[in-house]
Structure formats: structure tokens, C-alpha cells
Amino acid sequence: MKIGIIGGGAIGLLLAAYLSDEHKVTVYTRRSIQAQRLMREGLRFVKRGETKRISLQAMPFTNAHIHDDLVFVTVKQYDIAAIIHRQNQFDHVETVVFLQNGMGHVKWLSSFTKQNVIVGTVEHGALKHDDHTVEHTGIGKIVLASFHGTFGQAAMLAKENIHDFPFEIASDWESVLVKKLTVNAVINPLTALLRVKNGELLKVKPYYEMMTLLFSELKQVLPIEDEQAAWNHIVNVCEKTADNYSSMFMDISQRRKTEIDAILGYVLEKGKELGVALPISRFLFAAIKGMEEGGAKHG
Amino acid sequence: MKIGIIGGGAIGLLLAAYLSDEHKVTVYTRRSIQAQRLMREGLRFVKRGETKRISLQAMPFTNAHIHDDLVFVTVKQYDIAAIIHRQNQFDHVETVVFLQNGMGHVKWLSSFTKQNVIVGTVEHGALKHDDHTVEHTGIGKIVLASFHGTFGQAAMLAKENIHDFPFEIASDWESVLVKKLTVNAVINPLTALLRVKNGELLKVKPYYEMMTLLFSELKQVLPIEDEQAAWNHIVNVCEKTADNYSSMFMDISQRRKTEIDAILGYVLEKGKELGVALPISRFLFAAIKGMEEGGAKHG
Numbered sequence: 001m002k003i004g005i006i007g008g009g010a011i012g013l014l015l016a017a018y019l020s021d022e023h024k025v026t027v028y029t030r031r032s033i034q035a036q037r038l039m040r041e042g043l044r045f046v047k048r049g050e051t052k053r054i055s056l057q058a059m060p061f062t063n064a065h066i067h068d069d070l071v072f073v074t075v076k077q078y079d080i081a082a083i084i085h086r087q088n089q090f091d092h093v094e095t096v097v098f099l100q101n102g103m104g105h106v107k108w109l110s111s112f113t114k115q116n117v118i119v120g121t122v123e124h125g126a127l128k129h130d131d132h133t134v135e136h137t138g139i140g141k142i143v144l145a146s147f148h149g150t151f152g153q154a155a156m157l158a159k160e161n162i163h164d165f166p167f168e169i170a171s172d173w174e175s176v177l178v179k180k181l182t183v184n185a186v187i188n189p190l191t192a193l194l195r196v197k198n199g200e201l202l203k204v205k206p207y208y209e210m211m212t213l214l215f216s217e218l219k220q221v222l223p224i225e226d227e228q229a230a231w232n233h234i235v236n237v238c239e240k241t242a243d244n245y246s247s248m249f250m251d252i253s254q255r256r257k258t259e260i261d262a263i264l265g266y267v268l269e270k271g272k273e274l275g276v277a278l279p280i281s282r283f284l285f286a287a288i289k290g291m292e293e294g295g296a297k298h299g
Numbered sequence: 300m301k302i303g304i305i306g307g308g309a310i311g312l313l314l315a316a317y318l319s320d321e322h323k324v325t326v327y328t329r330r331s332i333q334a335q336r337l338m339r340e341g342l343r344f345v346k347r348g349e350t351k352r353i354s355l356q357a358m359p360f361t362n363a364h365i366h367d368d369l370v371f372v373t374v375k376q377y378d379i380a381a382i383i384h385r386q387n388q389f390d391h392v393e394t395v396v397f398l399q400n401g402m403g404h405v406k407w408l409s410s411f412t413k414q415n416v417i418v419g420t421v422e423h424g425a426l427k428h429d430d431h432t433v434e435h436t437g438i439g440k441i442v443l444a445s446f447h448g449t450f451g452q453a454a455m456l457a458k459e460n461i462h463d464f465p466f467e468i469a470s471d472w473e474s475v476l477v478k479k480l481t482v483n484a485v486i487n488p489l490t491a492l493l494r495v496k497n498g499e500l501l502k503v504k505p506y507y508e509m510m511t512l513l514f515s516e517l518k519q520v521l522p523i524e525d526e527q528a529a530w531n532h533i534v535n536v537c538e539k540t541a542d543n544y545s546s547m548f549m550d551i552s553q554r555r556k557t558e559i560d561a562i563l564g565y566v567l568e569k570g571k572e573l574g575v576a577l578p579i580s581r582f583l584f585a586a587i588k589g590m591e592e593g594g595a596k597h598g
Contacts (some may be wrong), residue, residue, distance in 0.1 A: 078425065112492050161336075186502065191494070193586070194586065194590065194593075196593065200593060202535075203593075204589045204592050204593045205589070205592070206584075206585040206586070206588035206589035206592060207585070207586075207589040207593070209585045210582055210585045210586060210589070212514070213578065213581060213585070216583075277580045279579050280578050280579060280582045282512060283509055283513070283579045283582065285505075285510050285583075286504070286506070286508045286509045287492070287493065287506075288506040288511060289505035290493065290503045290504070290505035290506040291493065291505050292510070293343075293497060293501045293504070293505060294493075294495065294502075294506070
């Protein structure tokens with residue numbers, strides 16, 4: 001089938017690498033220079049130390065006429081408003097998959113009335129080395145759940161059993177997103193603040209305590225069904241990614257904007273809605289905001 | 300008069316430098332090698348780029364027979380138990396001045412029944428370059444208040460008007476210590492956690508918000524009389540020391556033990572006593588504890 005991928009970041013390029021074998025993939029980038037480079041030089045895909053060159057289509061998203069059957073939107077949550085704004089470009093698309101972190105983008109999704117809308121979470125590790133090079137650093141899975149409509153062509157992907165790149169279908173979109181959000185809301189800001197690898201949160205006892213204190217606030221406002229399972233999942237992700245730096249750690253250390261609004265910002269909004277004070281979340285949110293600002297200012 | 304100074308850290312050496320002009324000073328060190336060096340090579344005192352050599356007496360504290368009129372105890376709060384334990388060495392001392400941060404040491408002080416006991420706070424900036432070199436990096440003052448007994452010979456110091464090294468007499472020891480504790484409990488852990496200079500807490504808006512969130516917890520458990528004045532004092536110290544790194548920042552970055560127990564640890568104890576939940580203080584306390592532990596382990 002024809003698959004469109006909006007966003008040429010690590011996740012967008014990783015999807016492009018795995019889906020190009022069986023499908024006709026187009027990557028829609030923000031900058032035309034990236035599209036040109038992908039067209040001219042191809043996508044370089046690094047895995048277990050080996051590099052493979054992959055040919056694909058690429059063009060800037062702005063003004064592109066999208067005629068793909070299935071489109072993955074992989075831009076960061078803070079860039080999604082720009083996509084929503086150009087919704088008419090999706091008129092010929094059957095199914096759109098949103099792969100953002102957090103839940104802040106959900107409020108926009110019902111406006112895609114003509115398409116099947118799917119939300120998903122990515123549990124892969126991926127590192128973008130440059131505009132046309134991506135490395136698969138951790139093998140995980142992508143979980144998809146229907147937000148409205150059917151799965152459309154996305155159902156195919158789960159059946160294809162792509163090696164090292166499985167798609168899983170879940171029934172309840174909210175629990176899929178909340179599960180990921182809970183993990184992100186604990187691991188990302190704490191590792192960014194403390195400047196440690198994910199595994200340190202388990203190894204250093206006071207850091208583990210910080211996790212429990214933060215989690216005890218999150219569970220007051222997020223629709224977590226099974227608290228113990230949610231906590232075990234966080235610990236499990238820390239263990240499996242012990243030697244990795246979280247994306248928020250990387251964003252802070254490279255002075256990029258973080259996804260803190262989509263993650264803890266969303267938690268704070270929920271707290272406001274429900275009238276629950278979340279002092280630690282608020283304190284931690286300010287810390288990350290300050291680190292973004294301080295880092296940028298003194299860069 | 301004869302003045303003893305227990306502790307050869309930055310504050311101990313700074314006191315020795317300023318008091319040696321008019322008094323017979325002995326520095327009591329923990330390590331005999333430091334005492335030997337001070338005896339042999341003298342104290343090097345750096346101020347505004349100039350270095351002066353000062354002769355003084357020095358010996359290890361352990362087993363020293365102290366016959367000074369006035370003794371300053373300048374060791375960190377976490378080392379004070381060792382001093383209390385050897386209280387008989389103070390039998391011939393008239394007046395003891397305790398210059399520790401926090402309030403954790405106060406509970407020990409009533410056991411000094413034979414002496415005048417004074418507590419004090421140090422608002423100077425001092426940097427110990429090596430075992431016999433200290434630099435006066437910020438001119439402030441020392442505030443003294445009687446804990447029990449009279450001021451004894453300490454009253455003299457306030458009258459001497461030592462240039463750049465004033466002593467001030469206050470009436471209420473608790474408010475003196477609380478004022479300093481409040482400043483330390485806000486500025487020290489935040490700057491250590493965020494790894495910034497004191498002035499950044501004012502410059503970066505979300506960091507300023509973190510200060511206000513933390514202060515709103517402290518004022519629930521510390522006996523602060525005038526909240527606005529206490530807050531203004533914190534802001535004022537940040538301004539005056541904007542370009543400095545706090546002692547806790549320095550301790551963390553040099554992988555030394557911090558004074559977090561004496562500062563936020565004391566605040567948490569008060570919270571427990573009073574039954575007040577202090578989520579941010581607890582979270583921040585764990586962060587600093589973890590940074591101490593993590594830094595040491597992976598050093």
C-alpha cells in the first residue's frame with residue numbers, strides 16, 4: 001500500500017526504514033532540505049552496527065497533496081497544531097495514525113471526521129544521527145488502538161509480522177495512551193532533572209523514592225485501572241532501558257524543546273479539572289521549564 | 300584574648316585570619332597533617348587578589364587541652380556529634396560559639412552547662428583553596444545570639460569593629476537561626492539540584508516559581524514571624540550572591556557530603572512533629588540524597 005509518514009525525526013525515519021520493504025513510503029518533512037537529501041541520498045538505516053541504504057520518496061509537508069492510504073503522524077505533540085491546521089491535505093487519506101506522547105493532542109482528533117483515526121504508542125528506541133540517518137537502538141513494538149472508525153489498512157501491518165518491528169492492536173485507546181503517559185511522566189522528567197540514565201532511578205534508593213512520590217500524585221488524576229500493574233510497568237521500562245538516556249534528558253542536554261507540556265503539563269491540567277493539588281508535579285514541571293529556558297538563554 | 304577555633308574548613312580559617320591580628324588564635328583541626336602545615340607554613344589569607352601570611356597555633360582537636368577564653372565551633376553540623384562527645388575538653392573554656400547551619404545541633408547545646416553558649420550565623424563567602432589557604436570571597440557579617448549564659452568575651456568582638464569582618468549581636472537565637480535556615484533551605488538545595496548559580500533562581504521564571512512553592516511549605520513548619528520579610532531576605536541573598544555557587548552546589552559537584560540533613564532534614568522532622576505533609580521538601584530532600592549517593596557511587 002501507499003504509506004505516508006509525516007515528520008522526519010527519529011520515529012518517522014524508523015517507520016520509513018521498516019515499512020519501505022513492502023510498501024511505497026513517502027516521508028513528509030518540515031524542511032525541504034531534508035526531503036531533498038532523503039530523495040538524493042536515500043535513508044541510511046543503522047542496526048546492530050550495520051548500515052543499509054533505503055530508497056524512498058520525500059517532500060515537504062507544506063502544500064503536499066497526500067494520496068496515501070495510510071498516514072502516520074510522527075511529529076512532536078507541540079508541533080501537531082500545525083498539522084491539524086492543514087487538515088484539508090488529508091482529504092484523500094483513508095486512515096491516520098497519531099503517534100504522539102502524552103494526551104494533549106487527543107482533543108484535536110475528533111476533527112478528522114473523514115478518516116479512520118488511530119492513536120498509538122512507540123516503544124522502540126531510535127536515534128537520528130542526521131537528516132537521513134536513523135539507528136534502531138532498542139527493539140520494542142508499536143501499539144495501535146482505534147480512536148474512531150475502523151483500523152483500515154493499519155490492520156494489515158499487525159498481520160505482516162515485520163521482524164524486529166511488530167505492531168500490536170489494542171482495544172481501548174485511552175488505556176494505551178495513559179499507560180505510556182504514566183511511564184513518560186515518571187521517567188522522563190526525573191532523568192532529565194537528575195541527569196541520569198533510566199536505570200539509575202532504580203539503583204539509587206532516594207531516586208526510587210522520588211519515583212514513588214511522583215507516581216502517587218499521577219494516580220490521583222490519570223485514569224489508571226490497575227495501579228500495581230502501572231507501577232510494575234514503569235519499573236520494567238526502567239530495567240529494560242537501564243543504559244539509555246530518556247528523550248527528555250537528550251532534549252535538555254541538547255538544548256531542544258522538551259515534551260514536558262504534553263506530559264506533565266497534561267497531568268497538571270487534569271489536576272486543575274479535578275481540583276487535585278499536585279505539588280510535586282508542579283514543582284517538577286517548573287524545573288524542566290526552567291532548564292529549557294535557562295539552557296537556551298545561556299547557550 | 301585567647302581564641303580557639305575548632306575546624307580547619309573555610310569558615311574556621313577565615314575566622315583565624317581576621318582574629319589573629321588582635322588575639323592569640325589556635326586552630327584545632329581534625330587531621331594532624333593540617334595542623335602541622337598551618338604551624339610550619341602559616342595561614343595564607345587571600346583577599347581581593349592579595350595574599351598575606353599569618354602565623355598562628357594549630358593542633359589536632361582530639362586530646363587537645365583547650366584553655367582558650369572563647370571557642371568557635373565551626374565544624375559542619377554532621378560532625379558536631381564528635382565534638383559534643385568530647386565535651387570535657389571544654390572544661391576550661393568560658394564561652395563557646397556554635398556556627399553551624401540549620402537547627403539540628405541545637406538539641407545538643409544545653410548539655411554545655413559550664414559554659415556560656417552562643418549560636419551564630421555566618422554571612423561571609425569563603426573558599427578554602429588548600430589546607431592552609433583561605434580566600435574571603437564575599438564580605439558579610441557574623442550574627443551572634445546567646446543560647447544560655449552571657450556573651451562573655453564574645454561581646455568584645457562586636458565592639459572591636461574589625462574591618463570587613465563585623466560581628467553583630469542579636470537578642471533572639473531562634474529567629475537568627477531560622478532566618479539563616481530559611482535561606483539555606485531554599486537556595487542551597489535548589490541551586491544544587493538545578494546546578495545553577497544563586498542568581499539564576501531569580502532570573503529564570505520557573506526557577507523563581509520553584510522557590511515560591513518550596514517557601515510555601517517551609518513557612519508552614521518554621522517559626523517565621525514575618526513571612527514577607529523572610530521572603531525578601533531570601534531574594535536579597537540571591538541578588539547579593541547572584542554570581543556565586545552555593546555551598547551545597549559545591550559539595551555536590553565535588554562529591555562531598557552536603558548539609559541537607561541539617562537543613563531540609565530538619566524541616567522534614569518539624570513537619571513530622573507538627574503533622575504537616577511537605578511533599579516538595581520530601582521530594583527535594585530525596586533528590587539531594589540521591590545526588591550525594593549517585594555521585595559517590597559512580598565517582
